[in-house]
Amino acid sequence: MDILHCDLNNFYASVEQAINPQLKGKFVAVSGNPATRSGIILAKNTAAKQMGVKTGEAIWEAKQKCPQLVCVPPHFEYYSHFSKRVREIYEQYTDRVEGFGLDECWLDVTHSKIFGTPFEIAEKLRSEVRQKTGLTISVGVSFTKTFAKLGSDLKKPDATTVISRENFKKVVWPLSVGEMLFIGPHTSQKLNAMGIFTLGDLAMADTDLLRKRFGIVGERLQNCALGLDCEEVRRADVHREIKSVGHGTTALRDMTCYKDAETVLCVLSEMVATRLRRYGMYGSVVHVDIRRNDLTHEAKQKTVPKTFVAKEIYNAGKELLHSIWRGGADKPLRSLSVNVSALSDVSSGVQMALWEEKNEKQQQLEFSLDKIRKKFGFDVIGTANTLHNDLVSKNMASEEDLLPFKR
Numbered sequence: 392m393d394i395l396h397c398d399l400n401n402f403y404a405s406v407e408q409a410i411n412p413q414l415k416g417k418f419v420a421v422s423g424n425p426a427t428r429s430g431i432i433l434a435k436n437t438a439a440k441q442m443g444v445k446t447g448e449a450i451w452e453a454k455q456k457c458p459q460l461v462c463v464p465p466h467f468e469y470y471s472h473f474s475k476r477v478r479e480i481y482e483q484y485t486d487r488v489e490g491f492g493l494d495e496c497w498l499d500v501t502h503s504k505i506f507g508t509p510f511e512i513a514e515k516l517r518s519e520v521r522q523k524t525g526l527t528i529s530v531g532v533s534f535t536k537t538f539a540k541l542g543s544d545l546k547k548p549d550a551t552t553v554i555s556r557e558n559f560k561k562v563v564w565p566l567s568v569g570e571m572l573f574i575g576p577h578t579s580q581k582l583n584a585m586g587i588f589t590l591g592d593l594a595m596a597d598t599d600l601l602r603k604r605f606g607i608v609g610e611r612l613q614n615c616a617l618g619l620d621c622e623e624v625r626r627a628d629v630h631r632e633i634k635s636v637g638h639g640t641t642a643l644r645d646m647t648c649y650k651d652a653e654t655v656l657c658v659l660s661e662m663v664a665t666r667l668r669r670y671g672m673y674g675s676v677v678h679v680d681i682r683r684n685d686l687t688h689e690a691k692q693k694t695v696p697k698t699f700v701a702k703e704i705y706n707a708g709k710e711l712l713h714s715i716w717r718g719g720a721d722k723p724l725r726s727l728s729v730n731v732s733a734l735s736d737v738s739s740g741v742q743m744a745l746w747e748e749k750n751e752k753q754q755q756l757e758f759s760l761d762k763i764r765k766k767f768g769f770d771v772i773g774t775a776n777t778l779h780n781d782l783v784s785k786n787m788a789s790e791e792d793l794l795p796f797k798r
Contacts (some may be wrong), residue, residue, distance in 0.1 A: 395500075395531065401437055402550065418462055442456050529552075531544070537571060564590050636731050637729060640726065672699065678706055680727070
């Protein structure tokens with residue numbers, strides 16, 4: 392396979408500069424609340440990055456490093472618009488375009504030889520995106536999705552990096568395990584504890600030990616490091632085949648009261664909402680499934696206005712939970728799951744609540760969380776009751792991340 396991974400450089404900040412020419416040549420950051428000193432940095436341009444500004448730090452910390460920093464609020468409607476424009480450029484070269492958030496895509500150009508070699512296609516894409524949108528992309532060219540992603544990360548901004556069958560051991564294997572897609576902080580720590588620090592270490596590790604520690608996922612991760620993963624790039628319309636998005640868990644201890652169950656429900660709602668936004672979809676049916684410690688089972692669902700917002704999914708789920716379980720007066724719960732169905736594409740043209748004023752602040756907050764979690768891991772940030780509890784494993788979110796591309 393010939394695969395490209397295209398990553399829009401400093402996407403949020405670059406779009407802000409594109410829509411506001413007065414920001415050209417300045418140190419720019421997109422932040423949660425630029426009107427106060429208590430917000431955090433969500434994204435920054437190259438100039439700000441060179442001054443040491445980091446994603447996730449407080450605005451006041453960033454301005455200590457870069458006093459000239461201009462902070463602007465996020466405008467997700469524009470990010471969505473530019474993302475769609477760039478994706479339309481990609482789809483002129485292949486129908487196999489798989490998005491990963493608003494700013495990243497894999498392209499399978501195996502059958503696109505009419506446009507040139509994979510490297511030549513990458514160069515054409517960089518030029519065309521720059522000319523038509525004013526944005527820049529970094530492109531990784533390789534024979535697997537994992538290595539293509541690594542390639543786009545290695546050289547930024549506005550560059551093309553080739554990782555071939557001939558050079559991947561030299562280029563990839565010296566990198567730390569945390570550089571590989573879907574190996575988050577928790578998995579890195581576990582691998583480090585096994586004496587596995589680089590991707591070369593992972594490639595050469597004892598497969599039986601990896602399988603014993605991580606199950607089949609350990610073997611898959613090793614195959615990724617060896618360049619043996621054969622995960623295909625999905626067609627541009629593959630997400631329409633998804634019927635529902637859900638997540639469930641068996642709690643670390645039985646849930647004996649509503650507070651316990653609502654804590655787990657909150658975590659699950661955030662995970663489901665994050666995946667919906669990643670897919671570019673929203674749903675209108677929320678389904679809650681419970682299993683008591685005597686293994687009796689009960690489930691219920693309700694129709695809601697189209698959403699991919701965790702708070703709205705949680706509120707619907709909470710109502711369902713209270714209707715099928717009596718809390719402390721009932722038998723304790725062992726497991727709980729949340730599922731959202733009746734999915735629709737956010738670009739379908741249906742008038743949705745996405746940018747309505749009544750939900751805009753909550754949506755901006757959750758998109759901001761997506762940005763930070765994508766960089767640092769799912770459980771690096773969240774509500775107080777989701778971060779500090781003895782019910783949900785801290786590894787629950789990363790367990791899903793261990794499954795490369797199975798989204």
